[in-house]
Amino acid sequence: MEPVIRIKNLRKFFGDKMVLKDINLEVHKGEIIGYIGPNGAGKSTTVKIMLGLIGEYEGQVNILGQDISSGDINYKSRIGYVPEIAEIYENLTAREYLTFIGELYGMDYEVADKKAEKLMELFGIQNVYDARISSYSKGMKQKTLIISALINDPDILFLDEPLSGIDANSVMVFKEVLAELARNGKTIFYSSHIMEVVEKLSSRIVLINNGEIAADGNIEELREKSLEGSLEEIFNNLTGFNDHQEIAKEIVATIKGVE
Numbered sequence: 438m439e440p441v442i443r444i445k446n447l448r449k450f451f452g453d454k455m456v457l458k459d460i461n462l463e464v465h466k467g468e469i470i471g472y473i474g475p476n477g478a479g480k481s482t483t484v485k486i487m488l489g490l491i492g493e494y495e496g497q498v499n500i501l502g503q504d505i506s507s508g509d510i511n512y513k514s515r516i517g518y519v520p521e522i523a524e525i526y527e528n529l530t531a532r533e534y535l536t537f538i539g540e541l542y543g544m545d546y547e548v549a550d551k552k553a554e555k556l557m558e559l560f561g562i563q564n565v566y567d568a569r570i571s572s573y574s575k576g577m578k579q580k581t582l583i584i585s586a587l588i589n590d591p592d593i594l595f596l597d598e599p600l601s602g603i604d605a606n607s608v609m610v611f612k613e614v615l616a617e618l619a620r621n622g623k624t625i626f627y628s629s630h631i632m633e634v635v636e637k638l639s640s641r642i643v644l645i646n647n648g649e650i651a652a653d654g655n656i657e658e659l660r661e662k663s664l665e666g667s668l669e670e671i672f673n674n675l676t677g678f679n680d681h682q683e684i685a686k687e688i689v690a691t692i693k694g695v696e
C-alpha cells in the first residue's frame with residue numbers, strides 16, 4: 438500500500454544551521470505516530486514542512502501521493518492541523534470561525550454549521566457557540582481548535598500538543614476519538630512532550646534528536662533497543678540524558694543564591 442506520508446532525505450537549513458539531517462520516514466494509513474524529541478529537535482519544523490508552511494528544503498516530501506513541492510495544494514484539503522500555538526480569530530464566535538474554516542475547505546455553510554454545532558455539543562461547549570472566542574477559557578479555545586482541524590473529515594491529522602488545557606474527562610474522549618479515527622483508516626501524526634499519553638496512544642513512535650531520527654518503532658521495539666521500561670525512561674536514555682537530579686539541585690541552589 439502506498440504510504441500516506443513519504444519523506445526522503447529531508448534536510449532543512451536555517452541560515453547555516455542544519456536543523457533536519459536526512460530525515461527518512463514512511464507513514465501508512467491507520468497509523469498513530471507519536472512524534473517526540475527534546476526541545477529544538479526539529480519536530481515542528483518537520484510538521485510545518487509537511488503542511489507547506491515552511492519551504493526551501495532539500496529532499497522529497499510526498500503527502501497523500503503528491504509531491505508537495507509541485508505547487509499543487511490539493512492535498513491540503515485532506516489534512517487537519519492543531520498547532521501548538523494557535524492564531525485564532527478571537528473576535529469571531531465559534532459559529533463564525535468554524536463555518537469560515539469549513540468554507541475554506543470547500544464545505545457548504547449549512548453543512549459546516551450543523552457539523553460544528555454538533556461537535557461543540559459533543560465536546561460539551563455548545564453553550565458558547567455564539568459567544569466571542571476571546572471570552573473562552575483556555576480549554577474551550579483548544580476544543581474549538583480541535584473541531585476546526587476535524588471539520589473537513591481529514592485523512593491525515595497533525596497534532597502539536599493538542600491536549601494542553603483540556604480537562605481529564607475531555608482528554609479521555611479525545612484519546613478515544615483518535616483511536617476510533619485510526620480504526621477508520623485516518624492517520625494521526627501526534628507531537629507531544631507528555632510521554633504517558635504518547636506511549637498509550639501511539640501505534641508507532643518516532644524519536645527525533647538533534648535533527649535526526651534516533652528511534653522508530655512500536656513501544657516494545659523501543660524498549661528492546663534502549664533496555665528501559667517507560668517511554669519517559671527510553672526518551673532519557675536515547676537522548677543521552679541522565680542528570681536531571683543534579684540539574685534540579687543546581688537550579689534550586691541558584692534560585693537560593695547559594696554558590
Ligand SMILES: Nc1ncnc2c1ncn2[C@@H]1O[C@H](COP(=O)(O)OP(=O)(O)OP(=O)(O)O)[C@@H](O)[C@H]1O
Pocket residue numbers: 451452456474475476477478479480481482483
Ligand atoms: N524560523 C526559524 N529561524 C531560525 N531557526 C529556527 C526557526 N524555526 C526553528 N528554528 C530552529 O530549528 C531547530 C528546530 O526547531 P523546532 O521548532 O522544529 O523544534 P521542536 O522539536 O519542535 O521543539 P519544541 O519541542 O521546543 O517545540 C531549533 O534549533 C530552532 O531554534
